[in-house]
Amino acid sequence: xxxxxxxxxxxxxxxxxxxxxxxxxxxxxxxxxxxxxxxxxxxxxxxxxxxxxxxxxxxxxxxxxxxxxxxxxxxxxxxxxxxxxxxxxxxxxxxxxxxxxxxxxxxxxxxxxxxxxxxxxxxxxxxxxxxxxxxxxxxxxxxxxxxxxxxxxxxxxxxxxxxxxxxxxxxxxxxxxxxxxxxxxxxxxxxxxxxxxxxxxxxxxxxxxxxxxxxxxxxxxxxxxxxxxxxxxxxxxxxxxxxxxxxxxxxxxxxxxxxxxxxxxxxxxxxxxxxxxxxxxxxxxxx
Amino acid sequence: xxxxxxxxxxxxxxxxxxxxxxxxxxxxxxxxxxxxxxxxxxxxxxxxxxxxxxxxxxxxxxxxxxxxxxxxxxxxxxxxxxxxxxxxxxxxxxxxxxxxxxxxxxxxxxxxxxxxxxxxxxxxxxxxxxxxxxxxxxxxxxxxxxxxxxxxxxxxxxxxxxxxxxxxxxxxxxxxxxxxxxxxxxxxxxxxxxxxxxxxxxxxxxxxxxxxxxxxxxxxxxxxxxxxxxxxxxxxxxxxxxxxxxxxxxxxxxxxxxx
Numbered sequence: 001x002x003x004x005x006x007x008x009x010x011x012x013x014x015x016x017x018x019x020x021x022x023x024x025x026x027x028x029x030x031x032x033x034x035x036x037x038x039x040x041x042x043x044x045x046x047x048x049x050x051x052x053x054x055x056x057x058x059x060x061x062x063x064x065x066x067x068x069x070x071x072x073x074x075x076x077x078x079x080x081x082x083x084x085x086x087x088x089x090x091x092x093x094x095x096x097x098x099x100x101x102x103x104x105x106x107x108x109x110x111x112x113x114x115x116x117x118x119x120x121x122x123x124x125x126x127x128x129x130x131x132x133x134x135x136x137x138x139x140x141x142x143x144x145x146x147x148x149x150x151x152x153x154x155x156x157x158x159x160x161x162x163x164x165x166x167x168x169x170x171x172x173x174x175x176x177x178x179x180x181x182x183x184x185x186x187x188x189x190x191x192x193x194x195x196x197x198x199x200x201x202x203x204x205x206x207x208x209x210x211x212x213x214x215x216x217x218x219x220x221x222x223x224x225x226x227x228x229x230x231x232x233x234x235x236x237x238x239x240x241x242x243x244x245x246x247x248x249x250x251x252x253x254x255x256x257x258x259x260x261x262x263x264x265x266x267x268x269x270x271x272x273x274x275x276x277x278x279x280x281x282x283x284x285x286x287x
Numbered sequence: 288x289x290x291x292x293x294x295x296x297x298x299x300x301x302x303x304x305x306x307x308x309x310x311x312x313x314x315x316x317x318x319x320x321x322x323x324x325x326x327x328x329x330x331x332x333x334x335x336x337x338x339x340x341x342x343x344x345x346x347x348x349x350x351x352x353x354x355x356x357x358x359x360x361x362x363x364x365x366x367x368x369x370x371x372x373x374x375x376x377x378x379x380x381x382x383x384x385x386x387x388x389x390x391x392x393x394x395x396x397x398x399x400x401x402x403x404x405x406x407x408x409x410x411x412x413x414x415x416x417x418x419x420x421x422x423x424x425x426x427x428x429x430x431x432x433x434x435x436x437x438x439x440x441x442x443x444x445x446x447x448x449x450x451x452x453x454x455x456x457x458x459x460x461x462x463x464x465x466x467x468x469x470x471x472x473x474x475x476x477x478x479x480x481x482x483x484x485x486x487x488x489x490x491x492x493x494x495x496x497x498x499x500x501x502x503x504x505x506x507x508x509x510x511x512x513x514x515x516x517x518x519x520x521x522x523x524x525x526x527x528x529x530x531x532x533x534x535x536x537x538x539x540x541x542x543x544x545x546x
Contacts, residue, residue: 143400150399151390158375158386165373168335169387170361170453 012130014242016198019133020191021238025218025230026140027187030180032224033148035160037090038181039212040097041188043104044074046207048189049196050108050115053124056197063127063197070193071186078185082178089163101212108204120203121196128197136190144227156180157225188215221262223269232270236262288313288488289334289457294343296329303329304512307343316479316489318503318520320496322532325509327492328370331459335367336360347457366455368446370462370492376435380426380445383434384417387452420448424478440471447478457488464498476502500524508532 008015024041031038052070055061061069085096108115115121147153155176158166167173196202214237222233240258244251266273289311296304304326311317319327332338334345336357345352352360375383399406421427424444429437434445443463450458460479464472472495479502483489493499499506500520508516508523510532516523523529 146400151385152399154378154382154386157378157382161375161377162373164337164357165369165375166386167357168337168361168367169449170358170389171386172356172358174356 013198014238016128016130016133017195018235018238019130019137020195021218021234022137022231023140023187023191023194024215025222025234026144026227027184027191028215028219029144029222029224029227029230030184030187032219033153033156033160034177034180035163036086036177036180037094038097038184039094039216040078040100041184041215042207042209042212043101044078044185044188045192045195045211045215046104046108046202046204047074047077047192049192049202049207050121051189052193053121053196053202054114056125056127057121057123063132067132067190067193070196071190074189074192075182075186078182079178082181086174086177086181098209098212101207101209105204105208108207115204118204120201122201124196124200124202126198126200128194133194136194140187140190141227141231148227152176152179217259221259221270223266223271223273225268226271229269229271232274236270288348289490290344290346291330291333292344292346294333294340294345296326296333296338296340302512304333304340307512307514309507309514311488311490313488314483314486315504316483316491316502318499318506319490319492319509320494320499320506320523321509321515324511326512327509328461330509331367331461331490331492334360334459335365361453361455364454364456365459366450366453366457367459368443368450368461368463370465372439372442372446374434374442374445374449376433378434379431380421380434380437381414381417381430383445383449384420384452385413387449388413388417389452389454417452420451421445423451424448425474439466440468443467444475451482455487457490458482460489460491460493462492462494464493464495472498 024045027041027044028038048070051073052066055066055069056063081100085093085100088096109117111117155166155171158169158171159173159176163173192207218233218237219230220233221236222231223229237259241251241255244254247254262270289309291307291309294304294307294309295302307330319330321327329338333340334347334352336352336355336359340353343353347360347363347365350363352363352365375386378386418427418430421430424447426437426441426444426448429441434442437445443466447460447463463479464475467475476498479489479491491499491502503520506516506518506520506523507514508526508529510528515528515532516526518526
């Protein structure tokens with residue numbers, strides 16, 4: 001098993017990143033599935049990462065509770081800002097959540113005494129194991145797949161297609177939207193908390209606009225119609241740059257071109273394309 | 288059953304509905320007609336909570352509706368179809384109906400997660416009920432088809448099945464026969480008559496006079512946001528004001544309100 005040890009030594013961070021990125025992609029899948037374009041996920045990830053890292057550094061709390069706190073805090077914040085914000089739709093909602101992300105980043109940057117400001121937090125113990133990440137991804141995926149095929153999943157799909165008609169079918173559209181937003185924030189926070197404990201170091205700029213766009217890319221490329229889409233999108237966006245490492249200077253360029261080609265030829269995401277290729281009808285709940 | 292008292296609605300400077308007083312008794316099919324822009328759909332939107340009146344009160348079986356959220360009003364028993372069809376086009380016909388089904392089994396999200404005993408049975412019962420509704424509008428063979436791929440007449444019938452899934456006490460139909468051929472219209476009429484016989488209260492907006500005169504016990508005529516006539520089909524047809532609203536009076540051809 002020597003090769004496995006050396007593989008793990010080199011690539012452990014990458015493998016764990018695929019896991020946390022899947023959680024991030026699932027977090028944006030939740031809102032995209034309701035037709036909501038929110039880009040606050042990077043900020044929620046940052047809140048989770050800082051909350052968990054600070055708990056670990058200041059000591060004494062079991063890792064499980066640290067991670068739970070990292071998921072709960074962003075969920076609470078989402079609950080507070082969600083009510084007024086989710087009345088917006090389309091690009092206006094995107095703008096509002098973008099602004100929220102900037103506020104969070106600047107707050108972390110300026111709360112130097114707690115967060116270390118621009119220098120970030122250094123020396124976070126490496127507590128996250130592959131088992132933690134696998135468990136988190138596994139449980140999340142199971143729950144979201146179940147929900148997707150239950151009443152709640154149907155309601156979310158209906159909201160994405162026609163919000164007004166859904167409301168008139170007796171469905172509390174605002175409650176469903178808030179639920180997706182809050183659960184999405186919890187998942188992003190969970191990803192951030194796990195991520196902080198295998199990267200050794202976190203800084204405010206990791207949770208800025210670029211990260212937000214990256215998360216959105218994972219969700220859209222994979223496809224927002226199924227949790228499987230998020231999984232595929234996250235794996236692709238994380239692994240592609242590594243596979244292209246041999247290209248040297250041209251790496252980012254080729255990476256970008258590939259993503260553009262995918263979105264041009266598969267605007268509904270890779271998951272839909274895959275299903276089409278396998279000539280399988282959509283996994284409709286019809287029996 | 289449904290009472291509108293002094294209801295007004297304006298968009299900016301445009302008075303769409305002015306001081307509407309209307310009481311609709313229980314049982315029977317009720318027609319709402321009038322030229323384009325008379326405020327018929329706005330009235331439906333006020334009753335279903337999509338719009339809030341600027342003044343006045345709306346009461347449904349003693350329950351005040353104005354200012355309530357649409358989903359709440361639906362749960363109290365008001366369902367509707369739309370003038371421009373609003374199905375969930377990328378879902379199957381069956382799924383469209385399932386979205387609207389009343390969750391009477393109370394199998395919740397937690398049970399769905401845990402695959403609680405009885406969850407599958409409850410789900411199966413719900414599917415059977417949804418199929419029953421599709422059968423009622425003659426769409427049971429199309430249950431697995433995407434709603435967007437159905438023909439125009441089928442889409443209208445699917446909208447009807449979906450509205451019925453919410454278990455309404457009052458059904459609002461906004462131009463249900465629009466775009467249907469003669470045979471489809473006849474079928475729809477007999478279906479509406481059946482719903483009426485089962486005790487459902489029905490209100491119809493429709494431009495097809497044969498359709499509306501044949502079905503309705505009573506008709507209200509709206510013009511420029513005001514009620515200009517109310518009565519049986521025969522009375523409304525003979526009312527000079529109604530004729531004027533639709534055709535314009537002699538020597539008034541140029542300023543006719545109809546377009």
